[in-house]
Amino acid sequence: MAIFTPKPLAKFCPLEDPAxxxxxxxxxxxxxxxxxxxxxxxxxxxxxxxxxxxxxxxxRNTSLxxxxxxxxxxxVTRLRLYYDGGEFYQDFTFEKLAGANEVLDxxxxxxxxxxxxxxxxxxxxI
Numbered sequence: 271m272a273i274f275t276p277k278p279l280a281k282f283c284p285l286e287d288p289a290x291x292x293x294x295x296x297x298x299x300x301x302x303x304x305x306x307x308x309x310x311x312x313x314x315x316x317x318x319x320x321x322x323x324x325x326x327x328x329x330r331n332t333s334l335x336x337x338x339x340x341x342x343x344x345x346v347t348r349l350r351l352y353y354d355g356g357e358f359y360q361d362f363t364f365e366k367l368a369g370a371n372e373v374l375d376x377x378x379x380x381x382x383x384x385x386x387x388x389x390x391x392x393x394x395x396i
Contacts (some may be wrong), residue, residue: 271360274290274311274314274315274316275289275315276288276289276292276309276315276316276317276318277316277317277318278314278317278318278319278320278323279317279318279319279325279353280319280320280323280353280354280358281354282322282323282354283322284320285307285318286321287304288307288318291304291305291306291307291317292294292309292318295307296391298364298369298370298372298373299364299365299366299369301362301373303372303373303376305376305379305380306320306321306375306380307319307320307321308321308351308362308373309363310360319351319353319360321377321380321381321384322381323353323354323355323385324351324352324353324377324381324384325353325354325355325356325385326351326352326356326384326385326386326387327349327350327351327352327353327374327377327378327384327385327386327387328345328349328350328386328387328388329348329349329350329367329370329371329374329388329389330347330348330350330389331345331346331347331348331367331389331391332345332346332347332348333345333346334363338389340384344365346363346364346365347363347364347365347366347367347369347370347389348361348362348363348364348370349361349362349363349364349370349373349374350362350366351377353368367389371388374386374388
């Protein structure tokens with residue numbers, strides 16, 4: 271087994287061949303996603319969340335402060351994926367709503383039974 275094979279974040283529903291699935295994954299900003307999982311950088315390699323382990327998915331517009339508590343903020347979209355029975359979640363930050371929606375569309379296609387919430391407001395600094 272290779273040292274940098276993608277590792278599952280969820281305890282349940284790991285992929286049979288994560289390295290092979292990762293090769294088919296497309297890029298959405300700094301993340302990669304396939305028809306079965308979303309991959310993200312982690313030390314010392316890559317981790318993934320399989321769509322089969324998800325219990326809920328949602329997007330929200332938010333912002334990252336650039337100068338501390340007061341001042342300018344960078345508008346971003348947060349994709350939050352709940353897994354392992356909703357006990358845990360992982361956040362993914364996107365600069366553009368389109369990138370988060372692309373991943374969310376893939377999740378919805380793979381898991382039509384999954385609870386999916388989409389942000390409808392336009393992205394702006396909060």
